[in-house]
Amino acid sequence: MANTADTPGRAGTASPLELLAVDHLLTDEEREIQATVRRFVDERIRPGVAGWFEAGTFPRELAEEFGSLGLLGMHLEGYGCAGVGAVAYGLACMELEAGDSGARSFASVQGSLAMYAIWRWGSEEQKNRWLPGMAAGELIGCFGLTEPDFGSNPAGMRTRARRDGDGWVLDGTKMWITNGSIADLAVVWARTDDGVRGFVVPTDAPGFSAPKIDRKLSLRASVTSELVLESVRVGEDALLPEARGLRGPLSCLNQARFGIVFGALGAARDCLETAIRYAADREVFDRPLASFQLTQAKLADMALELQKGFLLAMHLGRLKEAGRLDPRQVSLGKLNNVREAIVIARECRTILGANGVTLEYPVLRHANNLESVLTYEGTSEVHSLVIGQALTGHAAFA
Amino acid sequence: MNIVVLVKQVPDTATERKLSAADSTLDRASADGVINELDEYAIEEGLRLKEAHGGEVTILTMGPDQASDSIRKALSMGADKAVHLVDDALHGSDAVQTSYALAQVLKKIGFDLAVLGSESTDARTGVLAAALAERLGVPQLSLASKVEIDGSTVRIQRITDYGYDRVEGSLPAVLSVVEKINEPRYPSFKGIMAAKKKPVEKLSLADAGIDPALVGLAGATTQVVDFADAPPREAGTVVKDEGDGGAKLAEFLAAKKFV
Ligand SMILES: Cc1cc2nc3c(=O)[nH]c(=O)nc-3n(C[C@H](O)[C@H](O)[C@H](O)COP(=O)(O)OP(=O)(O)OC[C@H]3O[C@@H](n4cnc5c(N)ncnc54)[C@H](O)[C@@H]3O)c2cc1C
Numbered sequence: 001m002a003n004t005a006d007t008p009g010r011a012g013t014a015s016p017l018e019l020l021a022v023d024h025l026l027t028d029e030e031r032e033i034q035a036t037v038r039r040f041v042d043e044r045i046r047p048g049v050a051g052w053f054e055a056g057t058f059p060r061e062l063a064e065e066f067g068s069l070g071l072l073g074m075h076l077e078g079y080g081c082a083g084v085g086a087v088a089y090g091l092a093c094m095e096l097e098a099g100d101s102g103a104r105s106f107a108s109v110q111g112s113l114a115m116y117a118i119w120r121w122g123s124e125e126q127k128n129r130w131l132p133g134m135a136a137g138e139l140i141g142c143f144g145l146t147e148p149d150f151g152s153n154p155a156g157m158r159t160r161a162r163r164d165g166d167g168w169v170l171d172g173t174k175m176w177i178t179n180g181s182i183a184d185l186a187v188v189w190a191r192t193d194d195g196v197r198g199f200v201v202p203t204d205a206p207g208f209s210a211p212k213i214d215r216k217l218s219l220r221a222s223v224t225s226e227l228v229l230e231s232v233r234v235g236e237d238a239l240l241p242e243a244r245g246l247r248g249p250l251s252c253l254n255q256a257r258f259g260i261v262f263g264a265l266g267a268a269r270d271c272l273e274t275a276i277r278y279a280a281d282r283e284v285f286d287r288p289l290a291s292f293q294l295t296q297a298k299l300a301d302m303a304l305e306l307q308k309g310f311l312l313a314m315h316l317g318r319l320k321e322a323g324r325l326d327p328r329q330v331s332l333g334k335l336n337n338v339r340e341a342i343v344i345a346r347e348c349r350t351i352l353g354a355n356g357v358t359l360e361y362p363v364l365r366h367a368n369n370l371e372s373v374l375t376y377e378g379t380s381e382v383h384s385l386v387i388g389q390a391l392t393g394h395a396a397f398a
Numbered sequence: 399m400n401i402v403v404l405v406k407q408v409p410d411t412a413t414e415r416k417l418s419a420a421d422s423t424l425d426r427a428s429a430d431g432v433i434n435e436l437d438e439y440a441i442e443e444g445l446r447l448k449e450a451h452g453g454e455v456t457i458l459t460m461g462p463d464q465a466s467d468s469i470r471k472a473l474s475m476g477a478d479k480a481v482h483l484v485d486d487a488l489h490g491s492d493a494v495q496t497s498y499a500l501a502q503v504l505k506k507i508g509f510d511l512a513v514l515g516s517e518s519t520d521a522r523t524g525v526l527a528a529a530l531a532e533r534l535g536v537p538q539l540s541l542a543s544k545v546e547i548d549g550s551t552v553r554i555q556r557i558t559d560y561g562y563d564r565v566e567g568s569l570p571a572v573l574s575v576v577e578k579i580n581e582p583r584y585p586s587f588k589g590i591m592a593a594k595k596k597p598v599e600k601l602s603l604a605d606a607g608i609d610p611a612l613v614g615l616a617g618a619t620t621q622v623v624d625f626a627d628a629p630p631r632e633a634g635t636v637v638k639d640e641g642d643g644g645a646k647l648a649e650f651l652a653a654k655k656f657v
Contacts, residue, residue: 029594
């Protein structure tokens with residue numbers, strides 16, 4: 001239901017984003033895509049997600065359900081992809097992340113990192129070979145850039161690929177790779193005599209292994225792995241012909257990062273909706289918690305940041321659709337929206353008191369997840385430096 | 399096979415629904431319109447039959463302009479085209495008149511199989527399938543939980559208290575479905591984007607050959623005489639357990655004839 005400012009919803013029923021009637025900024029198709037993903041998340045993600053989080057798994061079977069909806073590589077054209085606009089893609093990320101950042105991460109890594117790398121930098125044969133199966137969720141991809149010793153500074157990577165007859169041999173270790181252990185193919189970035197190049201490595205290639213990283217406290221409903229490459233031989237057809245240098249992987253990160261600008265708000269919205277409902281029902285000192293000024297000030301400030309963040313995301317989305325989005329603007333969006341989302345999640349946790357620290361409610365799960373979101377796809381510090389450089393002209397990275 | 403799925407837009411059951419004080423008809427502006435839930439099963443079954451046997455799925459909706467939202471949703475699930483019977487003169491038509499109007503449209507556009515949900519969540523008369531079959535002079539296969547088509551024969555299963563009935567008839571036919579029959583698909587993003595480009599034909603009474611005297615509130619064969627809000631729910635009974643909680647619960651249930 002669209003509530004406008006003069007017909008606010010009852011406590012516990014209004015979505016915090018409805019205060020600004022942001023629905024009016026969307027086309028019918030965008031609204032329908034958003035509603036479809038929201039329903040999918042309510043029916044297919046919410047019921048199981050606390051269990052997946054606790055068990056530290058992401059159910060592989062969901063991949064094909066994501067695929068039949070069109071969630072995988074949704075913003076790409078052709079090869080079985082839906083080809084939706086940037087805002088629709090952002091809204092889908094937002095609804096997925098309202099379920100769990102792990103679900104959104106799955107779609108981001110598959111669509112914006114692994115598929116985008118092939119779609120943007122691959123040969124026609126590579127696109128035809130991999131993309132339709134990946135769009136359908138039958139094949140899962142991962143994206144290996146980060147290494148144990150090189151995260152924010154991928155230029156230092158040690159993974160090497162050397163020519164060997166009519167193919168290549170890869171050696172090295174990648175770290176913190178989403179979907180690694182459940183992937184059928186890995187897009188691996190490696191140093192060559194010709195600079196950084198990308199390779200599509202089938203995960204059943206001899207010498208390739210992807211042990212799962214356990215004992216995470218964040219993004220638990222997502223598989224994170226190490227990729228170990230020990231003299232892995234691939235043919236010439238594994239090389240992404242069009243990508244040379246770090247521009248290749250960075251272009252992919254920029255796509256996924258854009259999705260996070262919207263996605264993080266989904267997690268925040270879910271926390272805020274939960275907190276509003278909880279405050280309406282919970283009685284303290286014989287009155288609803290929601291009726292205390294201190295609670296209302298918290299809720300008002302959070303709703304404010306959520307809505308500002310959404311307007312920022314929408315602005316970036318429309319710029320992207322017009323082909324005018326600058327990577328520095330994405331840095332701005334990611335820095336703000338993830339930072340505010342994590343503040344909102346933690347503040348909502350206080351409203352839920354002790355219940356807030358359990359998996360019965362989504363808030364601490366979201367807050368914990370957002371720790372990863374703050375770090376991956378460029379840490380908040382790195383995005384501050386990008387903006388700092390844009391403002392001052394001085395690069396302060398090294 | 400030419401499959402026509404009848405889809406009604408109804409007020410969202412999750413929101414508060416109202417009748418208008420002026421003429422006791424549904425106040426459609428007061429609630430969001432959605433596809434009648436059972437009709438989603440009808441659409442799904444239509445799409446599955448098309449996938450298995452070929453042909454085309456046409457959505458047929460009678461309703462005001464806003465019903466076009468529901469039509470687009472049905473198209474985004476995968477239907478090929480739609481016919482929208484929309485005319486102010488239809489306002490207030492009852493079930494008998496509605497069956498006349500829709501039968502006229504079905505005669506005009508032709509069909510092998512007309513598929514319906516077995517009832518709507520707003521009016522809940524549940525008579526449309528029977529009335530349509532009668533007016534069109536074709537078999538009615540009602541309350542189907544399973545459908546098979548073999549040449550020009552339609553076979554259904556209908557769940558009953560004692561097991562199920564097997565019913566068969568020949569095409570053309572009218573088929574009504576129940577929730578058990580399938581799991582409606584989500585519209586895919588591709589479907590959502592394609593829906594806008596699919597043809598939606600708008601028909602007025604004259605276009606469909608409908609006699610204006612036979613539809614609308616004034617000539618309705620049934621009339622809402624009066625209506626009142628449902629009484630507010632009474633506060634429940636709280637049983638405090640002072641060692642005899644079990645006995646008190648049992649007494650309560652027995653008094654209400656639950657045990
Ligand atoms: C759950 C999860 C999933 C991930 N999935 C993937 C994946 O699928 N593929 C992939 O390739 N990677 C993935 N990553 C890795 C992620 O991209 C890196 O963790 C990130 O780039 C940061 O690298 P790092 O952890 O090595 O931290 P470091 O680079 O060591 O940074 C440590 C701290 O130093 C700060 N810092 C670094 N440089 C500077 C500087 N110049 N000035 C000031 N401060 C600085 C950082 O901001 C950070 O606070 C994932 C990470 C997580 C947690």
